[in-house]
Amino acid sequence: MQVLPPGSTGGPSRLFILRPVATTLLMAAILLAGIIGYRFLPVAALPEVDYPTIQVVTLYPGASPDVMTSAITAPLERQFGQMSGLKQMSSQSSGGASVVTLQFQLTLPLDVAEQEVQAAINAATNLLPSDLPNPPIYSKVNPADPPIMTLAVTSNAMPMTQVEDMVETRVAQKISQVSGVGLVTLAGGQRPAVRVKLNAQAVAALGLTSETIRTAITGANVNSAKGSLDGPERAVTLSANDQMQSADEYRRLIIAYQNGAPVRLGDVATVEQGAENSWLGAWANQAPAIVMNVQRQPGANIIATADSIRQMLPSLPKACRNR
DSSP: OOOOOTTOOOGGGHHHHHOHHHHHHHHHHHHHHHHHHHHTSOOOSSOOOOOOEEEEEEEOTTOOHHHIIIIIIHHHHHHHTTOTTEEEEEEEEETTEEEEEEEEOTTSOHHHHHHHHHHHHHHHGGGSOTTOSSOOEEESOOTTSOOSEEEEEOOSSSOHHHHHHHIIIIIHHHHHTSTTEEEEEEESOOOEEEEEEEOHHHHHHTTOOHHHHHHHHHHHTOOOOOOEEEOSSOEEEOOOOOOOOSHHHHHTOEEEEETTEEEEHHHHEEEEEEESOTTOOOEETTEEOEEEEEEEOTTOOHHHHHHHHHHHGGGSOHHHHOO
16 A cells, blocks of 8 residues: 655656556556567668759750760769769750759758859850850759649730740749749740741742751841940940840841842741740649749758748739739
């Protein structure tokens, strides 16, 4: 028989004091359950670890996989291979695109790795083709990770080409600034572009080739320095708005001369305003949409990053939220 101190009720422990045998059996059962449960814990010999990972993408429209490998991927790999802390490097070259994935040591901070990648890209600039439309773009994301959030943007008032332009230039950039976001990719987008469809018979009749027309379009739409005029009292920088923006401007473009008469692009081709790739599309709730896939940075908390994105969405401009 257990004797409690005078005036003491025993509190929650009274039951265990008065029942020592039951208490002993309960503790033994808990210990046994813990031992059995420990054997079934999902312990892996090689647990998942978020290595600092950066992906570098370079686009070179019209280039074959062989050209991408020799002219783009190889020069970049030579520069990336000189970086300290690099653990693994893999690359993939396809028609018009080169993707290099860089994985760094765990001891190397991601911000430091980002600076090294940017320095390597700058060093490789002179080794890349001079007519490369855009420099290589890098993102702090592991391509093997699935998106943590997928958003869809639809509109009943704007064509999808304008919606895509708004999402790419305003919404996606705003989401990319959220802490923990590594990459925002668009799917189903129809980027606005001027489409040129050559009339093969008209081109052949004038003795022209598609390469001749392509060269004429490229040469007439170059954004380059025009020079300057230096005087005794002032210097003037020359500038000209020579960037063609609409289909009408392309139609009037002179691509060649025949017997002293100009041949315009509209004479041998159908020029129209449209989408860069008409074979892409996405739908949400049975309506055309632009889909944004959001991936996290290595080591970022999924729930915290997703909550931060949700809190940011109401701060978007009204024009972006009411579409």
